[in-house]
Amino acid sequence: MPPTVPAATRASLAWRDLDAAPAEPVQDSVASRLIAVRGGGPRLLTFLGGSLxxxxxxxxxAGMVEVVGELAPALSARVVVESPDGTHETAADPQGRFKITGVTPGPVRLRCEPQDEGGFAPVRTEWVQL
Structure with a gap:
C-alpha cells in the first residue's frame, strides 16, 4: 500500500460532521444538455437538505472559483466551503445570500449552520467537483 493512502484515509475521516444533515444535489446545470450546447457560463447547483x-x-x-449563493428559507447562517486545501467561511445575510471567493478548483462541499437557534438543523452538501 502506498504510504499516502493511510494519511488520506485519516484526513477524509476528519471531514465527517455527524451532527449535520446531508444535502443532496437536486439540480446541476452541467448535466443539462441545453447548457452543454450553448457552451460556458456559470454553473448552477441546487442542494436540498432537511428543510433547507x-x-x-x-x-x-483567473483560475479560482467564486461561489455566490442563496439559502431558502432566507435566514442568517454561517456558510463554509470545505476543500482539501482548506476552508473559506462567510455569513449569509438575513435574506440568505452569501458570496465566497478564492476557492481552489477541485472537490468541495458546503456546510451551513444557523446563526439563530431554531432556524434549521446544520446541513452539509455532498462533495462536488468544481
Missing part, C-alpha cells in the same frame, strides 16, 4: 435549500452559482475567474 441551497442554490449556488459557481464561476471560475
Amino acid at each position: 435549500t441551497i442554490d449556488v452559482q459557481v464561476t471560475t475567474r
Whole structure:
C-alpha cells in the first residue's frame, strides 16, 4: 500500500460532521444538455437538505472559483466551503445570500449552520467537483 493512502484515509475521516444533515444535489446545470450546447457560463447547483435549500452559482475567474449563493428559507447562517486545501467561511445575510471567493478548483462541499437557534438543523452538501 502506498504510504499516502493511510494519511488520506485519516484526513477524509476528519471531514465527517455527524451532527449535520446531508444535502443532496437536486439540480446541476452541467448535466443539462441545453447548457452543454450553448457552451460556458456559470454553473448552477441546487442542494436540498432537511428543510433547507441551497442554490449556488459557481464561476471560475483567473483560475479560482467564486461561489455566490442563496439559502431558502432566507435566514442568517454561517456558510463554509470545505476543500482539501482548506476552508473559506462567510455569513449569509438575513435574506440568505452569501458570496465566497478564492476557492481552489477541485472537490468541495458546503456546510451551513444557523446563526439563530431554531432556524434549521446544520446541513452539509455532498462533495462536488468544481
